[in-house]
Amino acid sequence: MESSPIAALPGQAPGPRLAFAGDRQRPDEIAESLAALANAHGGALVISGGRGSQLAPLRDPAAAIELALSAALACTPPLIIPLPQVVVYHDMPVVVVEVPAGLPYVYSINGRYLRREGDSNQPLSPAALHRLFSERAELGWERQVPLGASFAELDPDLITAYARRVGPPAGDDPMTLLTRRGCLIDNRPTNAGLLLFGRDVAVRFPQAEITLVRYRGREPDDVFERADICAPLPDAIRRAERWLNDHMRKGSRMIGLEREDWTQFPPAAVREALVNAVAHRDYAARGEGIRITLFSNRLEVYSPGRLPGHVTLDNIRAERFSRNPAIVQVLADLGLVERLGYGIDRMLRHLAAAGLPPATFHETAAGFLVILPGHPFAEELPGGIDTTAWRRMGLNDRQISALLFVVEQQRITNRDLQEMHPDVSPETIRRDLSDLVARGLLLKVGDKRATYYILK
Structure with a gap:
């Protein structure tokens, strides 16, 4: 089929x-x-x-x-x-x-x-x-109703948005929809329901936290950036994906007047690794959450819980086993995950399309680790420049092109930037360069037609 x-x-x-x-x-x-x-x-x-x-x-x-x-x-x-x-x-x-x-x-x-x-x-x-x-081992944690759990612990806005996304006939009655999805039993929320739609996930499930860390080199050191996210799972995925996209290295290089962009990791592969970790981890395991670590040469995604059921490292690409079918189905309804569970295949295809080696998979004593290799430009920068900091400053594509041009050619004029972006008005080009001067990135030299710009 x-x-x-x-x-x-x-x-x-x-x-x-x-x-x-x-x-x-x-x-x-x-x-x-x-x-x-x-x-x-x-x-x-x-x-x-x-x-x-x-x-x-x-x-x-x-x-x-x-x-x-x-x-x-x-x-x-x-x-x-x-x-x-x-x-x-x-x-x-x-x-x-x-x-x-x-x-x-x-x-x-x-x-x-x-x-x-x-x-x-x-x-x-x-x-x-x-x-x-x-x-199959009867892995039923997500269907259990926690002691004292009540419907009031669920966020009605999240439920309404979800029911609207699913649409009729399944979405016309939110209570019935949540029951069918294993999120309610006798109008009381299950563990899955609270993880997906809870008002305060951290109160009941502190282990659902996602910790994101970025180091500048290949190994952990004292200088790093970190974020901790504990929220309803759909929101946690979206926030973690934004953080990863903002913090992975992105670069460009000029080939003549054309700019070639690259990213440290294929964003689609990163998304698959993140979503798989959230969808398939063992939430019954307390004491630790998902850990995602950015290094200069790799991305490590660790999730608590060893491989479920009959899945092994040898058959992971061919076999299907869902530890959390209720969570997976709701995430699929929201367009965050494919229901049939081909995330590993898609991750490997995205890496191959980017010209990168395949991801590697490891079982630890209590969890599962996925390692994605990074683009060599992110570490060695041959012929390229890491533009991550410039993007965080809010510079537009024309301004980044201007800075790249100056790095390679030592100087740039209004006419140079105009030739790179012929569809943009001269006034806009002038404002782009003036803004770079105001930000302290470029230094203006000369006057009128003799004006050019260099790195400050």
């Missing part, structure tokens, strides 16, 4: 990762297929107005989506799934329900444990069920 576009699934035959159902079936009947897929390798369920794989147009697609969501809640524990999608196949509207791979729980329906085998749902034998429980 991973290689098949969702729109093509209705036309395929039932199999280990694809099941079919009719819109007149009961929720518990639909739930059998959802639980069977979840207990195997994930997949998809197609709901149409026909019987089995004999497709017919849906009478009411919205009702079919509600049927699928009700079936997911009928599973034990409730199954967290992305919002089902309406697909038009040969002019027939049908609903496709995705069941993610790598879930950490074993699911039952009315006390029965099923697994998708071939094109049917089969009961699990006692030995197979025992083996499945051992493999």
Whole structure:
């Protein structure tokens, strides 16, 4: 199914990762297929107005989506799934329900444990069920309701914004939406709900803190910049990403009158490393948070908790296992993470596209460490200049180009900068250079047409 576009699934035959159902079936009947897929390798369920794989147009697609969501809640524990999608196949509207791979729980329906085998749902034998429980280890911390937790601890503005982002039918009732996402149980917030939507995350979960540090060299020293972030997870990701983008080295070099820019790390790869750490860390581990450290030649991202389930360093690119499915699904709803868990692959692709070596992965005694190699320009600066400080000062691209030109040519004139930016007015060019003089970066030499500028 991973290689098949969702729109093509209705036309395929039932199999280990694809099941079919009719819109007149009961929720518990639909739930059998959802639980069977979840207990195997994930997949998809197609709901149409026909019987089995004999497709017919849906009478009411919205009702079919509600049927699928009700079936997911009928599973034990409730199954967290992305919002089902309406697909038009040969002019027939049908609903496709995705069941993610790598879930950490074993699911039952009315006390029965099923697994998708071939094109049917089969009961699990006692030995197979025992083996499945051992493999998945019942990692249920995010579904637990902390002692004394109340709905008042959640931020209503965050919930409203989230429900609006998800949209109907799943987002029209925020309470139902949070229940379906594993963030509420009997209107009380779970650990996942408090981490994602809590008013004060630090009160209950100080271990959810993200610590960001930047050193100038290859090793820790006494001179560094640091920030600590403890906030609802979506906001924490956004704030940490901004900090990293602001503090990683960025540089440029002039090739003739053209400027070539580079960054210390591909921003997209940094984002994947950050989001994966937040989404998949072990939040039950107290006493330490995520640590992200910028060095001159590398970025280290440490998250508490060793690799979950059956994932190992050897199979990390191929296997899927989500320690925190509720957290991952909400972050996916908000566009912060891909639900199917291909962050490692994307990280490696972004590094390769930037001409950098692959990231390395390490298990420590109590955690997981990802190391991203940095661009050599960031450390050696061959033919380039680190422009990070200039950008922090708020200089615009024209001013940075002017400073780079002066570094290489020892001087610059209004005409030089005008040739580099022919679409900009002469008055704007004059103001750019005057501002650099006022900031103490350039020194004006001469007068009128003989004027030129040098580094101060």
